[in-house]
Amino acid sequence: MTVPTINNPNLIRKGAYINGEWITEAAKRFDVTDPANEQKIADLPDQDLSVVDEAIDAAAEAFKTFKKTTPRQRATWLRNLYNLMNENVEDLAKIISWENGKALSEARGEVKYAASYFEWFSEEAPRIYGKTIQPGNPANRVFTVYQPVGVCGIITPWNFPSAMITRKAGAALAAGCTLVIKPDSQTPLSALALAYLAEQAGFPKGVFNVVLTHTQTPAFGLRLCEHKKVKKISFTGSTNVGKILMNQSASTLKKLSMELGGNAPVIIFKDADLDKAVEQALASKFRGLGQTCVCANRLYVEKDILEEFETKFAAEVKKFVVGPGLDSATTHGSLINERAIAKVEEHIEDAISKGAKVVVRGGKRSDLGPNFYEPAVLSNVDSSMKVTYEETFGPLGAIIPFDDVDQVIEDANNVDVGLAAYVFSKNINTIYKVSEGLEFGMVSCNTGVFSDSATPFGGVKESGFGREGSYLGVLDYLVVKSVIHSVDF
Numbered sequence: 001m002t003v004p005t006i007n008n009p010n011l012i013r014k015g016a017y018i019n020g021e022w023i024t025e026a027a028k029r030f031d032v033t034d035p036a037n038e039q040k041i042a043d044l045p046d047q048d049l050s051v052v053d054e055a056i057d058a059a060a061e062a063f064k065t066f067k068k069t070t071p072r073q074r075a076t077w078l079r080n081l082y083n084l085m086n087e088n089v090e091d092l093a094k095i096i097s098w099e100n101g102k103a104l105s106e107a108r109g110e111v112k113y114a115a116s117y118f119e120w121f122s123e124e125a126p127r128i129y130g131k132t133i134q135p136g137n138p139a140n141r142v143f144t145v146y147q148p149v150g151v152c153g154i155i156t157p158w159n160f161p162s163a164m165i166t167r168k169a170g171a172a173l174a175a176g177c178t179l180v181i182k183p184d185s186q187t188p189l190s191a192l193a194l195a196y197l198a199e200q201a202g203f204p205k206g207v208f209n210v211v212l213t214h215t216q217t218p219a220f221g222l223r224l225c226e227h228k229k230v231k232k233i234s235f236t237g238s239t240n241v242g243k244i245l246m247n248q249s250a251s252t253l254k255k256l257s258m259e260l261g262g263n264a265p266v267i268i269f270k271d272a273d274l275d276k277a278v279e280q281a282l283a284s285k286f287r288g289l290g291q292t293c294v295c296a297n298r299l300y301v302e303k304d305i306l307e308e309f310e311t312k313f314a315a316e317v318k319k320f321v322v323g324p325g326l327d328s329a330t331t332h333g334s335l336i337n338e339r340a341i342a343k344v345e346e347h348i349e350d351a352i353s354k355g356a357k358v359v360v361r362g363g364k365r366s367d368l369g370p371n372f373y374e375p376a377v378l379s380n381v382d383s384s385m386k387v388t389y390e391e392t393f394g395p396l397g398a399i400i401p402f403d404d405v406d407q408v409i410e411d412a413n414n415v416d417v418g419l420a421a422y423v424f425s426k427n428i429n430t431i432y433k434v435s436e437g438l439e440f441g442m443v444s445c446n447t448g449v450f451s452d453s454a455t456p457f458g459g460v461k462e463s464g465f466g467r468e469g470s471y472l473g474v475l476d477y478l479v480v481k482s483v484i485h486s487v488d489f
């Protein structure tokens with residue numbers, strides 16, 4: 001059994017966090033397991049639905065005073081939280097790797113990335129500006145104030161157990177909102193560690209709440225969506241669940257942020273710097289072993305460079321060291337669970353049965369554990385194959401040859417989602433034409449890794465709406481009030 005040494009044992013929490021209290025008791029419990037070996041890491045309360053109401057009430061009560069705190073005060077708390085995350089990077093990374101399976105080096109990167117949202121939003125909090133407006137009536141004056149929307153329900157996935165929370169929480173807290181967070185039950189320990197650090201950072205009780213459920217996830221979601229005191233739902237996860245939450249939120253017409261699934265195309269032209277394109281396509285494809293929403297799903301490679309690209313790409317994939325995330329030699333950890341492996345296998349078998357060429361066979365690494373999978377690379381993939389129209393969310397590099405720029409833009413756009421896309425070329429005209437033609441929320445040119453707290457993050461089409469991070473992120477947690485004055489000159 002692999003148990004990492006955690007220097008700050010306070011970071012491992014044993015219960016939910018509601019109104020400044022740690023709730024460890026519950027009639028039912030659920031196990032959090034290490035995906036590398038399926039051994040139990042912890043058992044946590046599988047809470048009753050009534051705790052959602054308790055957490056919402058606490059958040060609503062706290063909102064009455066939190067919304068009146070000065071932006072500078074909120075900035076100080078956020079900066080404290082940023083500093084605390086940095087002081088605990090190694091422990092937080094181990095917790096992520098332990099519960100999620102990703103390689104420790106990637107987990108460290110996630111902690112720094114996650115913390116950067118608290119830093120960013122600590123700087124945004126004091127910079128929320130309204131406007132003054134001269135309306136049609138010359139005797140009137142208008143000014144706008146941006147006010148926090150209220151209690152926010154935050155529902156997050158397992159693939160970035162820390163960063164998907166901080167990206168939302170940073171913006172919401174900067175705006176003056178209070179939170180009820182429901183993490184994925186596979187990776188709740190990182191969320192609880194954040195709650196502990198938020199407490200240490202000085203956030204008042206009731207501002208940052210984390211509820212836990214394993215068996216009642218849909219009921220918790222429904223309650224958050226339908227509760228009148230919750231004013232916004234911010235969700236990151238699959239498009240299917242996003243649609244459910246949006247439907248459920250209709251009865252109370254909540255403000256929504258939806259960060260949903262992707263199916264990223266990477267388009268590599270023959271005039272690209274090939275070595276760089278290979279390196280960056282690998283980084284995009286195999287970050288988190290393919291389990292990120294912005295991971296390359298379709299690698300469109302211009303026919304003239306197809307063979308060379310395949311050879312170089314395959315050679316690098318064969319160098320990966322797949323193993324337990326907590327082992328220092330590991331470059332790529334385990335997948336989250338067997339369902340994830342089943343989906344990768346389904347896409348591989350489907351593509352091969354329809355004529356795809358095997359470049360790297362990959363496959364299960366049962367010798368390491370049930371959730372390990374050696375990355376696979378296929379070529380001669382075409383639009384009849386599932387991998388082109390479904391998000392694999394796993395370690396399959398699917399290479400699709402192309403020879404026409406307009407056709408490749410059309411093919412890349414021919415999916416229901418539109419989150420991230422990538423293009424590689426040294427020709428600035430090609431870059432402009434393709435990046436403007438792609439129907440995606442983010443187009444990354446000549447780089448495969450673009451995520452940054454300063455960059456607006458979000459999708460179009462069925463990848464959802466709302467923008468996280470950047471100068472836009474805080475706006476999603478604010479509502480505009482117009483105050484109209486009649487002036488008696």
Ligand SMILES: NC(=O)c1ccc[n+]([C@@H]2O[C@H](COP(=O)([O-])OP(=O)(O)OC[C@H]3O[C@@H](n4cnc5c(N)ncnc54)[C@H](O)[C@@H]3O)[C@@H](O)[C@H]2O)c1
Pocket residue numbers: 155156157158159160164182183184185217218219220221222236237238239241242244258259260261262292293294391393419459463
């Ligand atoms: N756009 C983004 O920023 C982004 C980021 C990360 C992941 N994703 C997407 O998330 C998906 C993978 O994550 P996943 O499999 O955990 O997604 P998921 O939708 O199954 O789960 C996400 C969260 O929703 C919860 N959930 C599931 N069913 C629910 C319901 N009926 N009501 C309320 N909550 C419910 C889960 O417990 C989890 O907390 C992929 O499609 C990926 O692209 C998107």
Ligand SMILES: O=CCCC(=O)O
Pocket residue numbers: 159160163291292293294451
């Ligand atoms: O999985 C989605 C989030 C990925 C990122 O923020 O770079």
